[in-house]
Amino acid sequence: MNNTLLTTNEKSVLSALNKEHLTSFQILNKVENISMILSLYTIIDKLKIKGALKSYMKENKKYHYAA
Known part of the structure; x- marks a missing residue:
């Protein structure tokens, strides 16, 4: 994906998910x-x-990760 098409906030979220899978609350x-x-x-x-x-x-929690 071309990073220039992403907003600053979108880049921040993907950066947080770069090395680990996180729940929404963990991302926040x-x-x-x-x-x-x-x-x-x-x-x-x-x-x-x-x-x-x-x-x-997984175990009734939703995890997110960078694709």
């Missing part, structure tokens, strides 16, 4: 420029549409 705690969970969900949805992020369920 790692990314300083996003303070609201609803904003994060919007960013996650946009990244999924762009094919840059994928998710899965």
Whole structure:
């Protein structure tokens, strides 16, 4: 994926997911420029549409990772 097509917040989320799979709450705690969970969900949805992020369920928790 071409990083120039990503917003600063999208890049921050992908950076947090670069080395590990995280839940939404864990991402929110790692990314300083996003303070609201609803904003994060919007960013996650946009990244999924762009094919840059994928998710899965494990032990009733949703984990996200950079695709």
